[in-house]
Amino acid sequence: MSAELTTHVLDTGREGPAEGVEVTLQRLDGDGPAETIAQGTTNDDGRLNEPLLTESQMEAGTYQLLFDVGAYYRQGPSGSTFLETVPVRFVIDDANDHYHVPLLLSPGGYTTYRGS
Template sequence: MGRLTTHVLDTALGKPAAGIRIELYRVSGNSHRKIGEAVTNADGRTDAPMLSPLKEGHYELIFFAGDYLRTSGQAAGEVLFLDQIPIRFGIADAEGHYHVPLLISPFAYSTYRGS
């Protein structure tokens, strides 16, 4: 059975990013339908897969990084350079394992398809 997992690493502090809220949406054209939500644990991971079983299609994870950056003391103020970070991706193999990690700092982020 396929599954979608994620984790968040704070590259500025060199540690997992705990307490980040993540929302998962199924995307069809301009329509977004929220299908899941989780918060990262002390290891920067969610306690359960974001989605399982998988369905082929387009999805978007939104990472609420601004709250984490404020709490960790790395950012302040109402307007942040990075606040909500959306990552849109496709699932072509419903039997596969899709791992979408996020590496963040106050002024940059990156992602990749992990294993």
């Protein structure tokens, strides 16, 4: 598998992918503000159509994914307003490796892990 950064969002309450979730990738290295470097919206499989970082864009550093789940839930069947934005901070320490950061989502909580 090539070096890249990918994600997907699964809605455990609906037992399937979460379509239409806005995802923003920010780089957090340095003393300055977070730098937005990629954005996308999950498709009907809960994935982005393109990697957030391709092999040529991969760099070691600290990153943050922001998942806009508030809009997803307000427009969905649950109508939940508890979660708004889910931030996931992580470190890429080997720019030659594949990083996959899934989000498992429910109206009242979430979990994440380093996937494969």
